Amino acid sequence: MSVLPYVVAVWVCVIGLIGIVTSRNFIHLAICLTLTQSSTYVLLLAVGYVHGGGPPIFKGVKLGTTAVDPVLQSLALTDIVVSVTVLALILALALDVQKQAGTDDPDEVHELSG
Amino acid sequence: MIVATLVPLQLTALVLVALGAPAIAFTRDPLRQIVVAGLYSWALAILFVVFAAPDVALSMIVVGAVGYPLVVLVAVARTRKGRDE
Amino acid sequence: MTRRARLWLFAPAVAGFGALLVWAVAGLPDFGSTEHRYGYLINHVALPERHMTNAVTALVFDYRGFDTLGEEFILFAAVTGIVLLLRQHERERGRGQSDSTHSDVIRVLGILAVGVGVLIGLWLVAFGFVTPGGGFQGGVAVASGVVLVYLAADYRAWSRVGRLGVLEPLEGIGAGGYVVLGLAALVSGAAFLTNMLGPGVAGTVWSGGSAALVNWFAALEVAAANLLLFREFLEEYIVPLHGRGS
Numbered sequence: 327m328s329v330l331p332y333v334v335a336v337w338v339c340v341i342g343l344i345g346i347v348t349s350r351n352f353i354h355l356a357i358c359l360t361l362t363q364s365s366t367y368v369l370l371l372a373v374g375y376v377h378g379g380g381p382p383i384f385k386g387v388k389l390g391t392t393a394v395d396p397v398l399q400s401l402a403l404t405d406i407v408v409s410v411t412v413l414a415l416i417l418a419l420a421l422d423v424q425k426q427a428g429t430d431d432p433d434e435v436h437e438l439s440g
Numbered sequence: 441m442i443v444a445t446l447v448p449l450q451l452t453a454l455v456l457v458a459l460g461a462p463a464i465a466f467t468r469d470p471l472r473q474i475v476v477a478g479l480y481s482w483a484l485a486i487l488f489v490v491f492a493a494p495d496v497a498l499s500m501i502v503v504g505a506v507g508y509p510l511v512v513l514v515a516v517a518r519t520r521k522g523r524d525e
Numbered sequence: 526m527t528r529r530a531r532l533w534l535f536a537p538a539v540a541g542f543g544a545l546l547v548w549a550v551a552g553l554p555d556f557g558s559t560e561h562r563y564g565y566l567i568n569h570v571a572l573p574e575r576h577m578t579n580a581v582t583a584l585v586f587d588y589r590g591f592d593t594l595g596e597e598f599i600l601f602a603a604v605t606g607i608v609l610l611l612r613q614h615e616r617e618r619g620r621g622q623s624d625s626t627h628s629d630v631i632r633v634l635g636i637l638a639v640g641v642g643v644l645i646g647l648w649l650v651a652f653g654f655v656t657p658g659g660g661f662q663g664g665v666a667v668a669s670g671v672v673l674v675y676l677a678a679d680y681r682a683w684s685r686v687g688r689l690g691v692l693e694p695l696e697g698i699g700a701g702g703y704v705v706l707g708l709a710a711l712v713s714g715a716a717f718l719t720n721m722l723g724p725g726v727a728g729t730v731w732s733g734g735s736a737a738l739v740n741w742f743a744a745l746e747v748a749a750a751n752l753l754l755f756r757e758f759l760e761e762y763i764v765p766l767h768g769r770g771s
Contacts, residue, residue, distance in 0.1 A: 330451075330454060331450075331454060334454050334457060334458045337458055337461065338457065338458070338461040341461040341462050341465050342461065342465060344465060345464070345465030345466070350468065351468065351469075351470055352519075353470040353473075353512060353515055353516060353519065354467075354468060354469075354470050354473060356512075357464065357470070357473055357474070357477055357512065358464070358465055360477075360508075361461060361464050361465065361477075361480075364480075364484060365461075367484070367488075367496065367500075368457065368484075368487065371487075371488060371491045371493050371496065372491070374491075374493075375491055375492070379492055380492055381492045381493065381494050382492075383494070393492075394491070394492045394493065399493045399495055399496050402493070402496045402499075403495050403496050403499050406496065406499040406500055406503055407499060407503060409503075410503050410507040410508060410511065413508070413511060413512075414511045417511060417512065417515040420515065420519075421515060421518055421519065424519055430519060
């Protein structure tokens, strides 16, 4: 019954979605998108955990000690670095929309133009 | 039963992360939100360390210290300037 | 659709979605008890075969180096998109730079912090195969150290460092070098991105063979891309601060 880490990941994802839909500011929306993305890191690492395992680094540690799964960590690690750039791209788009429409509020931007 | 195989440190880190998420989503002003997001990324880094993933924690710390705040603060400053003109 | 109608439609939808996700996740094996065959194999094989004590970096740059090529190009494409988007804004070149820090303490501590930041970033990259670290983390740390020049000093100092003529070629060299290394292995008859220089000595800077070269190219690309990103954003912010040609 030890599914608490997975449930926390689902909770963070759903909260991020609620934040996105009820958002009144483009920048707030972008940060909530990042929050939803961070729930996937928690899920990946929770799946990779081995009970009683140490980190998958073997310097000074005898080869063969229990270690957690390194494959899922390699997925999460490059993802985090790339997510900053993706956030910056979304913010650049938001700045453009704000310049065109003159408002900060996603609800007041009605038509797709420009 | 739920916490049978969880070390207490992991439980604390999970609770911190679970509390940080609504704090970010329900803070409406972006300037305050980025401060809360900084605290959230710190809690995430602790969670990653406790899950025996030092590389991922290093990634999160390095990115959440300068990358996220700089990008968001510049966007906030630019939107304020755009609105005042 | 009005906002209220949208929210009323959203509430049951998100409740249903959340319930579905919880049901899906409850079917996973218990936390900590899954059998990870690939991970177990890599943990036992990375040190004897490739002489790398950090299994995660061994995966990122050696065993799954092809996937990291894809990730790097996501970074490259996103930064290109940002540069294109933000170039369209009018950039008036202001004259008086009045945003320098007045406090000497901040300047001195900032200069020291730049040095420490860049050095720690380079160390993270160099020893990426030995202890936690690697090209991605080290690249971002170097970029963060360099952007402190703007925070500690003023715009004039930053504009000497964050020049397009320097950053764009560096980013290109980083991304292209990765591909060239892989193609060089292909040309010599082995598979793409095979380790050509032999495994190296475990536990030192030289562990990893040509995967270490791949590591350095990736770090160069990540650092240059992040600096380019910071530069574009700071230009957005700085020029309106100084007004139009004042």
